Amino acid sequence: MLEIAELRKVYESPNRSVEAIRSLTFSVGAGELVCVVGPSGCGKTTLLRSVAGLLPVSGGQVRVAGVPVTGPPPRMAVVFQEYARSLFPWMTVRQNVELPLKEKRIPAPRRLELVSGSLEAVGLTDAADAHPWQLSGGMQQRVAIARAVAYEPRVLLMDEPFAAVDAQTRADLEDLILALWRDLGVTILFVTHDIDEAVYLGQRVIVLSSSPTVIMEDLKIDLPAQRDQLTTRSLPRFGELRGHIYERIQRAREAR
Numbered sequence: 112m113l114e115i116a117e118l119r120k121v122y123e124s125p126n127r128s129v130e131a132i133r134s135l136t137f138s139v140g141a142g143e144l145v146c147v148v149g150p151s152g153c154g155k156t157t158l159l160r161s162v163a164g165l166l167p168v169s170g171g172q173v174r175v176a177g178v179p180v181t182g183p184p185p186r187m188a189v190v191f192q193e194y195a196r197s198l199f200p201w202m203t204v205r206q207n208v209e210l211p212l213k214e215k216r217i218p219a220p221r222r223l224e225l226v227s228g229s230l231e232a233v234g235l236t237d238a239a240d241a242h243p244w245q246l247s248g249g250m251q252q253r254v255a256i257a258r259a260v261a262y263e264p265r266v267l268l269m270d271e272p273f274a275a276v277d278a279q280t281r282a283d284l285e286d287l288i289l290a291l292w293r294d295l296g297v298t299i300l301f302v303t304h305d306i307d308e309a310v311y312l313g314q315r316v317i318v319l320s321s322s323p324t325v326i327m328e329d330l331k332i333d334l335p336a337q338r339d340q341l342t343t344r345s346l347p348r349f350g351e352l353r354g355h356i357y358e359r360i361q362r363a364r365e366a367r
């Protein structure tokens with residue numbers, strides 16, 4: 112579904128050039144959930160924005176379902192960390208979720224169906240007529256997730272989506288993503304700086320080096336497919352995988 116081939120990104124400005132990504136090559140199969148971790152500033156957001164077609168790349172190519180990305184690809188949705196900035200405060204929850212569907216020119220009856228279905232999936236049916244600023248941070252992020260889900264994406268990109276919520280809400284949102292992923296069969300590329308979160312969610316975890324970035328490791332997470340916060344996180348294998356990734360990232364930081 113996603114092919115990233117020798118992706119390179121250099122940010123050029125008149126007095127400075129920053130080589131954010133040197134060369135990245137990996138792919139994500141249809142229906143896979145792959146997490147990306149790496150030291151701060153290693154280019155995780157740059158990678159995601161390149162895949163989303165929001166940033167011109169300096170070299171290499173990104174393909175979605177075989178088609179080279181030159182702008183935002185169809186049927187791709189992105190959830191960012193800053194939910195407060197990604198929702199329109201003057202619109203209700205329902206209107207926020209509906210907006211991209213209007214832009215996609217989906218007929219009104221189908222829009223209603225998709226909006227109700229996705230609000231129900233994230234447990235926000237009762238908040239449909241509230242405004243984002245009347246909701247907690249975790250609820251606002253669920254609105255952003257509902258908006259992405261209503262769009263019926265085949266690829267969902269998530270950029271540290273839970274970094275700004277408290278630990279309990281974060282665990283709930285992680286489980287929400289796992290449930291949606293299983294139900295919808297969507298392909299997910301999930302960027303996080305939280306190693307535990309990457310191991311808990313991912314079928315694979317890609318570990319990036321410090322900038323200029325290359326892949327340090329592409330690790331299969333051989334934990335049972337059925338995951339839950341208590342059992343999965345207390346498995347000895349969970350600890351081993353976490354320790355292994357932690358050590359790789361430490362090494363990446365020291366090599367800077």
Ligand SMILES: Nc1ncnc2c1ncn2[C@@H]1O[C@H](COP(=O)(O)OP(=O)(O)OP(=O)(O)O)[C@@H](O)[C@H]1O
Nearest residue numbers: 122129131150151152153154155156157158304322
């Ligand atoms: N618009 C820009 N212009 C110039 N340099 C940039 C720009 N955006 C990012 N960079 C640089 O590219 C590198 C990668 O940044 P990026 O935000 O992609 O990293 P990140 O891994 O997402 O960081 P973090 O984990 O701290 O969120 C950094 O050195 C950053 O300073």
